Amino acid sequence: MFDIIGKRFWFFLISGIVILVGIISLVSAGLPSGIEFSSGSMLTVKFEEPVEYDRFKEELVSLGYTDAIIQSAGEGQFLIRTHELSDSEKAQLESSLSERFGQVTEAQFSSVSPQVASETVNNAAIAVAISAIGILLYVTWAFRRMPRPFHYGTCAIVALLHDALIAVGMFSILGALMDWEINLMFITGLLAVIGYSVNNTVVVFDRIRENLTKGIGGTFEAVVNNSLVETMSRSVNTSLTTLIVVLALLLFVGATIQNFVVVLIIGIIAGTFSSVCIAPSLLVVWDRGEWGRFIPWRKTSNKKA
Amino acid sequence: MTRTNTIVLVVILIVFVFALWAVLPIDAEKLGRKGMHLGLDLVGGVHLVYEAEVTDNATELARSMSRTVITIQKRIDKYGVAEPVIQQLGDDRILIQMPGFTDIDAAKRLVEQTGFLEFREAELNAEGLPVYLKDYLEQTQLKFFDNEEKGDRLFSTSVTTKEGKQEHKTVAILTKDESGTIMFTDASGKPADKEALQEYGDSVAWIPARGDNGTQLTGDFLDDAQPTISQDISPQPEVSIKWNSQGSIIFDQIAKRLYSSTGDYSPKYALGIILDNTMLSAPRINSPKFEGSGVITGNFNRVEAEELANLLKSGALPMPLKQPPLYQEKVSATLGANFIEMSWLAGLIGIVLVMLFMIAYYRLPGVLASLALIFYGALVLALFKLIPVTLTLAGLGGFILSIGMAVDANVLIFERMKEELRMGRTLGAAIEAGFNRAWSAIRDSNVTTIIVCVILFWLGSSIIASAPVMGFALTLGIGVIISMFTAILVTRTLLRLFLHSPLSKNKALFSIDRGKK
Numbered sequence: 001m002f003d004i005i006g007k008r009f010w011f012f013l014i015s016g017i018v019i020l021v022g023i024i025s026l027v028s029a030g031l032p033s034g035i036e037f038s039s040g041s042m043l044t045v046k047f048e049e050p051v052e053y054d055r056f057k058e059e060l061v062s063l064g065y066t067d068a069i070i071q072s073a074g075e076g077q078f079l080i081r082t083h084e085l086s087d088s089e090k091a092q093l094e095s096s097l098s099e100r101f102g103q104v105t106e107a108q109f110s111s112v113s114p115q116v117a118s119e120t121v122n123n124a125a126i127a128v129a130i131s132a133i134g135i136l137l138y139v140t141w142a143f144r145r146m147p148r149p150f151h152y153g154t155c156a157i158v159a160l161l162h163d164a165l166i167a168v169g170m171f172s173i174l175g176a177l178m179d180w181e182i183n184l185m186f187i188t189g190l191l192a193v194i195g196y197s198v199n200n201t202v203v204v205f206d207r208i209r210e211n212l213t214k215g216i217g218g219t220f221e222a223v224v225n226n227s228l229v230e231t232m233s234r235s236v237n238t239s240l241t242t243l244i245v246v247l248a249l250l251l252f253v254g255a256t257i258q259n260f261v262v263v264l265i266i267g268i269i270a271g272t273f274s275s276v277c278i279a280p281s282l283l284v285v286w287d288r289g290e291w292g293r294f295i296p297w298r299k300t301s302n303k304k305a
Numbered sequence: 306m307t308r309t310n311t312i313v314l315v316v317i318l319i320v321f322v323f324a325l326w327a328v329l330p331i332d333a334e335k336l337g338r339k340g341m342h343l344g345l346d347l348v349g350g351v352h353l354v355y356e357a358e359v360t361d362n363a364t365e366l367a368r369s370m371s372r373t374v375i376t377i378q379k380r381i382d383k384y385g386v387a388e389p390v391i392q393q394l395g396d397d398r399i400l401i402q403m404p405g406f407t408d409i410d411a412a413k414r415l416v417e418q419t420g421f422l423e424f425r426e427a428e429l430n431a432e433g434l435p436v437y438l439k440d441y442l443e444q445t446q447l448k449f450f451d452n453e454e455k456g457d458r459l460f461s462t463s464v465t466t467k468e469g470k471q472e473h474k475t476v477a478i479l480t481k482d483e484s485g486t487i488m489f490t491d492a493s494g495k496p497a498d499k500e501a502l503q504e505y506g507d508s509v510a511w512i513p514a515r516g517d518n519g520t521q522l523t524g525d526f527l528d529d530a531q532p533t534i535s536q537d538i539s540p541q542p543e544v545s546i547k548w549n550s551q552g553s554i555i556f557d558q559i560a561k562r563l564y565s566s567t568g569d570y571s572p573k574y575a576l577g578i579i580l581d582n583t584m585l586s587a588p589r590i591n592s593p594k595f596e597g598s599g600v601i602t603g604n605f606n607r608v609e610a611e612e613l614a615n616l617l618k619s620g621a622l623p624m625p626l627k628q629p630p631l632y633q634e635k636v637s638a639t640l641g642a643n644f645i646e647m648s649w650l651a652g653l654i655g656i657v658l659v660m661l662f663m664i665a666y667y668r669l670p671g672v673l674a675s676l677a678l679i680f681y682g683a684l685v686l687a688l689f690k691l692i693p694v695t696l697t698l699a700g701l702g703g704f705i706l707s708i709g710m711a712v713d714a715n716v717l718i719f720e721r722m723k724e725e726l727r728m729g730r731t732l733g734a735a736i737e738a739g740f741n742r743a744w745s746a747i748r749d750s751n752v753t754t755i756i757v758c759v760i761l762f763w764l765g766s767s768i769i770a771s772a773p774v775m776g777f778a779l780t781l782g783i784g785v786i787i788s789m790f791t792a793i794l795v796t797r798t799l800l801r802l803f804l805h806s807p808l809s810k811n812k813a814l815f816s817i818d819r820g821k822k
Contacts, residue, residue, distance in 0.1 A: 084629070087410070107637050110633060110635065111632070116631045116769060124764060127760050127761065131757055134756040142752075185774065188699070188777055192757060192761075195756065196753075199749075202746075234716050238710075241663070241716070242709035242713075244662065245656075248658065251651070252650050252651035257699055
């Protein structure tokens with residue numbers, strides 16, 4: 001039989017390291033935001049003839065777009081991100097580019113005004129806040145019949161924050177490495193992850209409750225571990241089926257919803273890990289009053305019932 | 306119980322056949338616009354959000370906004386865009402989505418043009434001669450020459466464009482504000498410098514052309530407008546117009562006043578045709594009576610004549626829209642076509658892999674869960690089509706994600722069943738116990754996803770009607786709700802059916818030996 005709970009401090013260590021790396025990346029590289037949040041224009045141009053990146057960049061700088069971020073997007077194709085372009089600025093830019101590099105087509109164009117960008121940030125924050133409140137209410141309700149609902153609720157929320165933090169942290173690393181930016185779809189992925197991950201925790205906790213009421217098998221620690229093992233194949237299988245389809249999405253659909261799918265993948269993995277290894281372990285730590293062990297130089301103290 | 310089960314099975318089969326009928330055949334034609342409603346990111350297109358220039362009070366604003374929406378709708382309809390979306394967003398915003406229409410500049414032109422058509426005549430001084438801009442510039446204290454006319458004066462001059470085309474350009478507008486101060490502005494309403502206007506001294510001052518009761522002749526009195534070709538020696542595209550009854554009376558009153566059978570061309574005998582503060586032409590009035598019809602001439606090519614006719618027919622926007630739009634996005638169609646194939650492939654591969662996994666792990670129940678999954682897929686797609694749900698790339702992502710999540714209910718039930726079997730229950734009892742005990746977990750575990758979907762839908766629709774976010778929230782939400790029922794109802798019915806077949810004797814089919822403690 002697996003002893004998961006017994007290795008709880010190893011799991012805390014693993015999570016701690018991943019979260020720490022994410023936080024370091026967040027602090028140093030931050031989360032670059034896309035035009036939906038920071039306003040501006042994004043233009044993908046495509047040339048008939050292949051154009052070198054350096055020459056293209058040079059041309060844009062000489063046209064006065066010193067602030068522009070330029071990415072190569074395939075053969076003779078470039079993505080330009082800059083301030084909000086007016087119609088005449090855009091027309092001018094395109095005609096200058098075609099004079100220099102030949103026939104140019106506009107593959108994609110989007111432009112967001114500062115007003116819409118700030119409202120989007122605002123509403124995204126509201127959405128995250130309302131989701132958190134909604135889930136908090138739900139968790140409180142779901143654990144209403146538990147012996148110590150507050151413990152269960154808190155542990156589920158901690159697990160949820162854990163998943164969100166890992167997703168954001170990892171995304172920050174990917175953002176720094178691959179020039180990814182956060183946008184509304186990122187928030188969508190994050191909220192989907194939060195909704196999904198709390199499910200798994202609820203199923204595990206549900207089994208703990210059931211086994212506790214049945215009154216079988218020894219200490220709280222043993223009951224929790226038993227419940228975990230019993231629900232393990234469910235947790236793993238559900239995550240696997242979800243991961244399968246999300247990976248199919250990543251491999252075949254790619255590009256446009258890539259960021260979103262990656263957030264989902266990170267979140268699903270983190271969510272499964274947290275619902276199996278973190279949330280129940282926290283319950284046990286709380287039950288045994290082991291908080292002192294998180295601080296190495298203090299001895300385990302104030303034992304609780 | 307067997308009898309109820311048979312009835313349920315028949316119902317399921319009927320629903321399945323109906324769903325297949327609604328969804329199939331899955332070929333390019335049916336998946337195109339005629340079948341599923343595909344979102345902008347899949348078929349390509351233009352997404353615009355405008356803010357109106359608000360001057361009215363709240364009740365007037367609401368009315369103007371709905372009229373603006375209708376006007377834009379008419380313009381786009383005349384352009385032949387299939388299934389455009391034109392909606393009011395919030396109090397003073399308008400959302401425009403034009404699927405399959407990828408010329409964003411043309412789309413913006415079509416929407417942004419105010420389309421205010423008015424007719425003007427030359428201002429005359431005390432001697433009955435046309436007034437020019439230089440006459441106003443000579444004044445030390447600005448004063449209207451024609452005291453009767455309180456409306457603004459529009460000064461237009463003829464310029465040659467880079468392409469060698471003759472065009473009219475509005476150099477200045479002279480307006481009198483509420484306090485009675487007269488001042489020069491440029492065509493967009495910004496104050497203009499008198500010194501800079503010196504070079505345009507020859508521009509005629511055009512005042513509103515009014516009927517005898519003082520009503521200005523505008524595009525509001527138009528009944529119809531059609532692009533035509535002029536009948537002279539050098540045929541030119543032009544726009545034929547038809548006035549309504551009031552318009553034809555006013556027009557004839559003006560024509561009678563301006564008509565002169567003798568003399569050379571003079572602005573005095575001309576009627577200026579002005580669209581959105583820019584003069585199209587100022588033809589001489591060559592008849593004292595028109596009886597309801599007329600022609601708008603100008604330096605048009607055929608496309609421009611057609612665009613103008615459409616613009617006039619759809620009428621003027623009740624309120625101008627701020628430019629540039631708050632949000633604009635263009636997705637090219639070639640990018641979209643690729644996405645459709647790729648996402649169907651992803652969905653297909655995803656569903657097949659999930660089925661293989663379920664069958665490998667759970668054996669017979671896995672096969673039944675796979676059947677339930679096929680039923681689920683067909684039902685959800687049929688719902689998408691019938692509701693209808695506009696499918697975006699992210700929406701397809703939500704649907705595909707829901708496939709992975711849909712089997713969760715089955716996994717919960719099967720795991721429970723295995724435990725019950727291990728505890729020594731009969732197969733029949735284990736199946737029933739598995740379903741009964743798993744239901745609360747299934748229900749509870751989908752609640753949070755549904756909560757998040759509702760919030761996401763709000764977030765997506767709140768500002769720019771973000772199609773991806775709304776699409777994802779909607780398809781995932783529908784998927785999760787439907788999956789709760791299909792996983793339970795379909796799988797349970799099929800399992801009960803097998804309970805009475807010889808297959809149920811073979812315990813290996815239920816993989817009970819697996820995962821033993």
